[in-house]
Amino acid sequence: MNLSLQTLLKQAKEKMGSCTHPMVREKALETIRRAYAEGIFVRITEGYRSHARQNELYTQGRTKPGKVVTNARGGQSYHNYGLAVDYVLLSPDGKKALWQVNSDWRRVAAIAKSLGFEWGGDWQTFKDYPHLQMTDGLSLVQLRNGAKPNLGESAASKKAPIADIQSTLVSRYGFSLKIDDLFGPETKQALLKAYQTELNKQFGANLVVDGVWGPKTSAASVTLHPGARGNLTWILQALLYCSGFDPQGMDGILGEKTVAALRSFQRGSGLKVDGLAGVATFRELFK
Numbered sequence: 001m002n003l004s005l006q007t008l009l010k011q012a013k014e015k016m017g018s019c020t021h022p023m024v025r026e027k028a029l030e031t032i033r034r035a036y037a038e039g040i041f042v043r044i045t046e047g048y049r050s051h052a053r054q055n056e057l058y059t060q061g062r063t064k065p066g067k068v069v070t071n072a073r074g075g076q077s078y079h080n081y082g083l084a085v086d087y088v089l090l091s092p093d094g095k096k097a098l099w100q101v102n103s104d105w106r107r108v109a110a111i112a113k114s115l116g117f118e119w120g121g122d123w124q125t126f127k128d129y130p131h132l133q134m135t136d137g138l139s140l141v142q143l144r145n146g147a148k149p150n151l152g153e154s155a156a157s158k159k160a161p162i163a164d165i166q167s168t169l170v171s172r173y174g175f176s177l178k179i180d181d182l183f184g185p186e187t188k189q190a191l192l193k194a195y196q197t198e199l200n201k202q203f204g205a206n207l208v209v210d211g212v213w214g215p216k217t218s219a220a221s222v223t224l225h226p227g228a229r230g231n232l233t234w235i236l237q238a239l240l241y242c243s244g245f246d247p248q249g250m251d252g253i254l255g256e257k258t259v260a261a262l263r264s265f266q267r268g269s270g271l272k273v274d275g276l277a278g279v280a281t282f283r284e285l286f287k
């Protein structure tokens with residue numbers, strides 16, 4: 001039997017405890033809810049961490065056996081101020097922790113970021129894929145000196161990119177679609193219908209707009225090159241975003257950031273990493 005959302009939320013609350021900042025707690029729970037709606041099961045493995053526990057962890061792999069798990073001593077991690085949580089994905093029955101940083105993992109990070117978290121997977125030097133934090137721009141030195149973050153609604157971003165994608169699909173193509181800011185099968189199907197519509201309009205493809213990827217859609221597919229502009233590029237950007245590869249904007253222009261997201265997606269999916277959006281890439285994105 002699949003884990004219930006209630007169980008996931010309850011476990012997360014217990015794990016985070018009362019010393020995790022209320023806004024961080026609330027946004028972590030919201031991340032779990034939204035991921036759950038997309039069929040992704042998220043467990044919070046860590047929230048607030050005391051200075052003593054941080055020092056204990058620091059010795060692991062140094063003076064004590066095991067693998068190094070942190071570069072921070074007590075007071076040197078945002079966990080010590082209740083401003084960070086760590087997550088892992090679970091198998092639907094909750095029995096297995098899934099540590100592979102795949103598109104589901106990135107999707108959870110994208111959801112958390114849309115709610116105002118920074119993600120450790122975006123860091124350049126030391127990538128900390130399970131780690132999410134909200135700092136309000138405060139450094140650890142400032143926090144050690146007693147500064148308190150202001151994590152009101154202003155700090156938590158109100159952006160809802162998937163709702164924007166859904167609204168565009170409704171207004172541009174006239175599809176009927178629930179605007180709930182959740183990426184599910186219906187939104188994906190609407191994006192495929194949009195893709196078919198554009199192939200018909202721009203290339204005279206004569207496809208039935210049914211939101212099903214078949215041999216005719218495959219044969220009619222085109223390849224988008226860097227610099228490509230228009231609705232097809234927008235569809236590509238929307239698909240990349242929803243798959244957890246943020247093109248950092250949906251302007252309908254296949255610029256550097258979209259190419260970077262596209263290449264990451266191709267690498268993660270075992271496709272040829274060429275930065276071109278061709279039939280194999282679209283087929284994979286619509287899977």
Ligand SMILES: [Zn+2]
Nearest residue numbers: 084085086131
């Ligand atoms: Zn962490």
